[in-house]
Amino acid sequence: MKPDAHVDDSAESLEDALVRIAYYVVGMLTRVGAENDLSLTQLRVLGILRDRRGRVTDLAAYLGLDKSTMSGLVDRAERRGLLARDRNPEDGRVVDVFATPEGVELAHRLLSQIRRELAPWLEPLAPEQRAQLAGLLRPVVDEAERLTIRSVRGGR
Amino acid sequence: MKPDAHVDDSAESLEDALVRIAYYVVGMLTRVGAENDLSLTQLRVLGILRDRRGRVTDLAAYLGLDKSTMSGLVDRAERRGLLARDRNPEDGRVVDVFATPEGVELAHRLLSQIRRELAPWLEPLAPEQRAQLAGLLRPVVDEAERLTIRSVRGGR
DNA sequence: TATTGTTATACTCTATAACTATA
DNA sequence: TATAGTTATAGAGTATAACAATA
Numbered sequence: 549m550k551p552d553a554h555v556d557d558s559a560e561s562l563e564d565a566l567v568r569i570a571y572y573v574v575g576m577l578t579r580v581g582a583e584n585d586l587s588l589t590q591l592r593v594l595g596i597l598r599d600r601r602g603r604v605t606d607l608a609a610y611l612g613l614d615k616s617t618m619s620g621l622v623d624r625a626e627r628r629g630l631l632a633r634d635r636n637p638e639d640g641r642v643v644d645v646f647a648t649p650e651g652v653e654l655a656h657r658l659l660s661q662i663r664r665e666l667a668p669w670l671e672p673l674a675p676e677q678r679a680q681l682a683g684l685l686r687p688v689v690d691e692a693e694r695l696t697i698r699s700v701r702g703g704r
Numbered sequence: 705m706k707p708d709a710h711v712d713d714s715a716e717s718l719e720d721a722l723v724r725i726a727y728y729v730v731g732m733l734t735r736v737g738a739e740n741d742l743s744l745t746q747l748r749v750l751g752i753l754r755d756r757r758g759r760v761t762d763l764a765a766y767l768g769l770d771k772s773t774m775s776g777l778v779d780r781a782e783r784r785g786l787l788a789r790d791r792n793p794e795d796g797r798v799v800d801v802f803a804t805p806e807g808v809e810l811a812h813r814l815l816s817q818i819r820r821e822l823a824p825w826l827e828p829l830a831p832e833q834r835a836q837l838a839g840l841l842r843p844v845v846d847e848a849e850r851l852t853i854r855s856v857r858g859g860r
Numbered sequence: 861t862a863t864t865g866t867t868a869t870a871c872t873c874t875a876t877a878a879c880t881a882t883a
Numbered sequence: 884t885a886t887a888g889t890t891a892t893a894g895a896g897t898a899t900a901a902c903a904a905t906a
Contacts, residue, residue: 561824562838565845570729571748572848573722575768587872587897592727604888612731616873619889624872641882641887666719668851672843681840682718687828688837689721692728695824743874743895760865773897775866780895797864797905 568689576665580658589613591658593621594630594647598655601646603636630654710855722844732821737815745769747814749777750803754811758800759792786810 574588581591593612596602602610608618622645625631630651636642647655670678730744747858748767752758758766764774778801781787792798803811826834856859 550782560821560842562817562826562834562841565838565841566725566729566822566825567733567818569722569841569845569848570726572845572852573726574730575852577723577726577770584759587871600716600799605886612734613873614875616876616890617889620873623889624846629721636887639883639887643888662723663717663719666722669722669844669848670718672847673840677840678718680836682716684829684833684840685721685725686716688825689725689728691828692825696728696731745896761863769866769896770898772867772899776896781867795864795906798864 554618556568560576572669573666577662580661580665584654586658589621590625590630593625594655595659597631598646598652598659600633601644604643604645607645625651714773728825729822733818736817736821740810740814742814745777748783750807750811750817753787753801753803754808754815757790757800760801763801781807795852823856 564662578588581588584591586594589611593607596607596610604618604622605615606617611618613621622631622633622694626633629648632648634644634646636644673681731749734744737744740747742750745767749763750765753807761771762779764771764857767774769777778787782789785804787801788804790800790802792800804836829837
């Protein structure tokens with residue numbers, strides 16, 4: 549670990565490239581969300597609940613948010629008809645959140661649009677290079693996930 | 705909550721991997737910012753102004769924000785002693801924003817910490833693989849930048 | 861007239877603390 | 884007592900519209 553890594557700006561590190569691509573991706577996601585009147589967080593919640601239900605606390609933990617924040621997010625999405633709540637029959641304290649048909653429909657459209665927005669960024673790479681990039685990125689994403697400690701209890 | 709809830713499907717695409725890694729990176733940046741009482745946006749502004757000055761409008765354009773939003777961000781950072789404003793001598797309408805010595809110092813510390821946080825994610829890759837990943841990521845980042853049309857004058 | 865920046869306003873996002881209901 | 888969720892509160896982030904100062 550070189551302590552003065554920040555001093556050397558001439559050679560860009562892989563770490564810096566990851567930060568930069570992250571900013572571009574999130575910028576695109578924010579724009580796509582805004583075009584559909586969704587914040588980045590709402591976009592993400594909708595994506596998560598596209599094909600499963602989740603408890604308020606689990607969703608909050610997964611997103612790294614407080615449960616009260618999650619409550620508000622679900623409130624607003626519910627008011628817009630994108631999400632809905634169910635009392636959990638097995639535990640009266642629990643509230644299961646899920647996407648309405650409109651929510652699911654919107655989530656699918658958003659997912660397609662996001663992939664379409666991202667595709668042109670990969671144009672400079674040949675097909676074999678894309679496969680190579682995917683293969684190299686996968687272990688990094690997996691490790692990031694592993695190291696990102698957040699109580700993730702059984703969704704479904 | 706299952707980890708890659710927001711993407712899906714049997715065969716994960718490279719596009720999905722980019723979205724996932726972006727969420728993890730931004731999650732880490734948000735956490736590092738929070739540990740220093742900075743929002744993700746403030747963290748980014750400070751990073752940008754670490755080694756240059758910029759006009760309010762240019763900064764806003766670069767970040768994809770309204771100039772009024774930028775005004776507020778600078779207000780709060782100025783109140784904390786991290787940023788400061790200068791009247792531009794050549795054009796009386798323009799306000800140049802720059803980091804104070806404290807701001808520069810904090811920005812350097814944050815940059816180091818961010819690189820330190822990211823490094824472990826790359827552990828699964830051998831040194832040659834990291835070089836390979838960096839080489840494949842670079843054209844993608846460059847293309848993302850090229851396609852992300854935002855008038856960026858002065859600064860970078 | 862056009863541009864630069866600020867202010868007023870109205871949201872959303874966010875966490876903390878206090879609360880209710882259930883276990 | 885402990886857990887799940889909501890509500891009250893306060894502050895930050897955000898855009899739109901109106902404004903002042905300068906060009």
